[in-house]
């Protein structure tokens with residue numbers, strides 16, 4: 001790092017930072033996970049597969065990346081968005097050097113793990129994406145940045161720019177925002193399913209081609225435990241069959257998996273696509289990078305349109321299966337714009353609903369559950385009082401109690417209060433001796449929940465009936481407090497603070 | 507009962523294990539502790555052990571060869587623990603390890619193994635917290651200094667992470683309570699150094715240094731939270747109060 005880099009930070013940088021972070025904050029993804037990369041001499045940074053958080057904001061969300069827009073000018077007018085053309089708000093645009101220096105200096109102080117770059121549509125999608133690629137290229141070459149980069153693609157930008165972005169970034173995302181054609185038409189009139197699913201599909205094909213070329217499997221790595229789960233949504237033999245459940249689901253993007261399928265992005269060198277940038281590349285054109293090694297993700301807004309939870313988790317499952325997404329994020333809709341097509345401004349945030357969807361997402365990614373086991377046409381929404389896993393267990397009491405000394409990993413994972421780690425510990429340790437409730441507890445089993453559903457060495461912990469109403473009542477009695485906290489956490493935080501500060505318990 | 511005691515460093519602990527073992531007093535008749543010893547007991551013999559590199563090596567080799575690499579990692583991490591019983595637990599764990607072999611790390615229903623897992627997990631978890639939440643101040647245009655106050659002696663583990671992350675930078679991470687510093691020069695391996703009082707006092711002052719990027723980070727931190735979702739309980743669960751002492755974004759005057 002010997003070359004002298006002149007400071008591009010000016011007095012207006014602070015204002016830009018404020019405006020462009022403020023407009024970026026509604027995007028939920030801030031993870032830096034999915035890729036392991038060692039540091040390199042002469043470069044700055046590395047990447048850890050597990051991801052690293054660096055702080056937690058006042059809203060309790062993790063801050064891992066500098067999540068920022070390149071510009072909040074926008075030609076589009078998506079109803080739900082703060083940056084839409086029709087809003088009268090302060091606007092700003094970063095200079096590439098300015099933004100790069102912020103990233104690098106923040107990174108060295110251990111404030112962040114990298115950059116999450118997104119943008120409003122400036123002039124045209126292609127022009128915008130070009131500018132974004134310029135920032136990324138500069139960051140990787142002039143600033144020798146080897147940390148994490150997540151780039152949000154702009155729907156409608158050309159394929160070659162998508163390709164360039166993929167070579168420079170670790171993760172790419174194309175936001176669905178709305179899970180059905182209908183609500184997309186209504187709320188994001190300048191976008192279409194095609195401009196969302198098309199790039200998603202091309203990115204997926206390109207990622208898998210690159211993975212194969214370096215001797216990996218074509219699909220992204222998933223939590224190890226999934227290999228032991230016959231039922232997992234990631235199970236290869238099931239993936240080959242066409243998904244079975246969405247015939248007749250009107251509005252869901254049924255036919256869409258044919259869009260752009262198998263078409264790869266062009267092979268390009270960033271140098272060709274960004275002419276005039278040779279100077280930047282002269283010294284360090286070692287851009288021999290994997291294509292989006294941390295995969296792609298998307299986000300959906302919850303509660304701005306009428307979809308039910310069943311629609312949402314089916315869509316989620318399909319996104320994992322068809323587009324091999326690494327993550328699907330949900331964001332509780334925050335009413336910021338007045339619009340006839342949107343919920344009114346005083347609508348409470350659906351925080352508990354968002355929480356339930358994330359629970360379901362985990363059950364699908366780590367526990368071998370499938371969307372249609374959790375919900376159905378007849379029961380299209382999650383229960384407010386009880387989490388999806390307990391709910392499933394109570395509906396399937398005929399499968400309980402389970403003897404923990406004998407049950408398979410797959411079955412253990414279905415028991416409320418047992419997670420992938422504790423299930424693995426049970427399976428590994430029981431080969432060498434008997435288990436007890438005491439040792440289960442130490443292994444991380446939440447007995448408060450699990451004890452209704454298990455026996456250990458043939459005995460229940462307490463002699464409780466295995467009966468729906470009884471268990472439901474018991475579990476909801478202690479879950480009530482948690483659920484209440486989740487849905488009211490934002491409104492009543494002052495009170496809760498008081499309780500906490502004075503050591504009172506509610 | 508004979509108590510073998512030693513200084514709180516890895517080599518001393520391994521030597522202590524060596525001595526206790528080869529004393530042939532019987533595992534049940536020995537106890538291992540790190541100094542200072544807080545409460546002396548009646549009818550007990552005390553033996554102080556000094557670090558010895560050959561004995562350390564022999565213990566390390568035996569663990570790796572006769573038990574497993576994993577068991578050695580557990581031993582190393584547990585030795586960084588601040589818990590009173592860490593050294594004695596390591597000893598009991600190794601006794602079992604030499605009896606059962608590589609599978610010892612899975613025998614979690616055994617209370618000694620379980621305790622051992624807790625010890626190394628606590629150390630690992632704490633080191634991870636500092637990887638996430640430590641902050642560097644830039645002094646002299648390009649030397650980055652960080653201060654941490656871990657409960658466990660996890661400086662090495664934290665420094666290891668930054669050695670890869672900031673491989674070509676100058677940086678120092680100081681453990682303010684133990685007066686230890688990990689010092690890193692560009693493209694070299696870092697080393698751990700015991701600081702003199704003077705050095706320690708000087709280094710502690712670096713934290714008062716602020717530059718424009720600190721203010722910008724505070725601005726970013728304040729802006730990125732969604733006010734409709736403010737949730738201090740959740741924030742506190744993730745970023746505990748005691749960790750905030752060196753995190754600039756929490757030190758702003760409100």
Ligand code: SF4
Pocket residue numbers: 074075076077078081082083084085119120121
């Ligand atoms: S394209 Fe739509 S969602 Fe994106 S910034 Fe513009 S208005 Fe907002």
